Amino acid sequence: MNGKKLQQLAAECAEGLPGTALEYPFGPEWDVHKVRGKVFMLITDVTGEPLVILKSAPDEAAALREQHAEITPGYHMNKKNWITLHAGDTLDRGLVEELVTDSYRLVVAGLPKAQQPVDPAIYAQADQAPR
Structure with a gap:
């Protein structure tokens, strides 16, 4: 899955979740998805690469990083509780929707x-x- 498709799919999934809002508290280059004022997903290209950053249970985050080269510790977030999704072949629609x-x-x-x-x-x- 390419980076823009990854970001679009994650954003569409987030928009369908109850009580969510899209905000830009860090400027236009950061899409910040919140539920009741709390961040659950960030989408950005600030590194020059399309990224999706998500909260994850620590044990789940570690397992995901081992199983998928496209999943790394959370960019500019707590590395134990957040993951970053990069474009790549092992991420499919079902997995992205599940992670969001x-x-x-x-x-x-x-x-x-x-x-x-x-x-x-x-x-x-x-x-x-x-999984």
Whole structure:
């Protein structure tokens, strides 16, 4: 998957999630996707390469980095809790959508219950197959 397609797919997936907003707090070169004011995805080309940056559980992030050369530690983020997606052959539509949704669910789970737009324990679980 090329970089622009990767970014477009991630953005489309994020736009379909409940309670999300697209903001530009770091300038026009950073698309910042938030749920209830909390960041769950960043999209940028500031390095000269199209990137998608997502929150990930630490153990999951480590496993993903081992399995996919296109997944590296989070660019300008906590390297333990964030991952960066680069263009490449091992990233397909299903995996990108799953990673965006997982990032969203992790952030929603950290919100006070009254602010959660969905129940993160069950949201999108039916669509997810084991990796």
